[in-house]
Amino acid sequence: MKDQTVELLKEYGINPTSQRVRIYDYLASGQGHPTVDEIYAVLQRDGHLFSRATVYNTVNLFLEKGLIHNVKVEANETRYDITSAFHAHFKCTSCGALFDIEMEEPLMADTAGFRVDRTSLVFSGQCPVCQAKAAEV
Ligand SMILES: [Zn+2]
Ligand SMILES: [Zn+2]
Known part of the structure; x- marks a missing residue:
C-alpha cells in the first residue's frame, strides 16, 4: 500500500x-x-x-x-x-485502445453567454502499432 x-x-x-x-x-x-x-x-x-x-x-x-x-x-x-490537466484522446479504431494526446485546451471563438465546464476532444484513427501491423500484411 x-x-x-x-x-x-x-x-x-x-x-x-x-x-x-x-x-x-x-x-x-x-x-x-x-x-x-x-x-x-x-x-x-x-x-x-x-x-x-x-x-x-x-x-x-x-x-x-x-x-x-x-x-x-x-x-x-x-x-x-486520472490525468486532470486538459488533454485530448485518440481512439484507435483497430485495437480499440484510447491514448492521451497532449494539447492546449481549445477555446470557443465566442462563448455567447455559455459557460464551459468541461471540454472533451477525441480523435480517432489508427495507432502507430496498428499502422505498422497493417503495413506488414
Ligand atoms: Zn491500435
Ligand atoms: Zn486521458
Missing part, C-alpha cells in the same frame, strides 16, 4: 481503505483509461477478490470527489482517467 496514495485519498476526503488504495494505484499505474470491468478483471487476476460492485462504487466515489474523471468515447462505455 502506497503512503502517497493514502495521503492523496485523505486530501480528497476519502477514507483510504486498502481496497480503495489498490484501485487508485491501479488507475495510476497506466495510461489505459480502464472501464470498471477491466479494473475488476485485473484486480481479480492479481488475486484481489473485490466484488465488481466494490470496484464500481469506489470508482464512483473517486469521481464524485473529483479525484478522477470519466471519459466517454462510445455511448455505451465509460472509461476512467
Whole structure:
C-alpha cells in the first residue's frame, strides 16, 4: 500500500481503505483509461477478490470527489482517467485502445453567454502499432 496514495485519498476526503488504495494505484499505474470491468478483471487476476460492485462504487466515489474523471468515447462505455490537466484522446479504431494526446485546451471563438465546464476532444484513427501491423500484411 502506497503512503502517497493514502495521503492523496485523505486530501480528497476519502477514507483510504486498502481496497480503495489498490484501485487508485491501479488507475495510476497506466495510461489505459480502464472501464470498471477491466479494473475488476485485473484486480481479480492479481488475486484481489473485490466484488465488481466494490470496484464500481469506489470508482464512483473517486469521481464524485473529483479525484478522477470519466471519459466517454462510445455511448455505451465509460472509461476512467486520472490525468486532470486538459488533454485530448485518440481512439484507435483497430485495437480499440484510447491514448492521451497532449494539447492546449481549445477555446470557443465566442462563448455567447455559455459557460464551459468541461471540454472533451477525441480523435480517432489508427495507432502507430496498428499502422505498422497493417503495413506488414
Ligand atoms: Zn491500435
Ligand atoms: Zn486521458
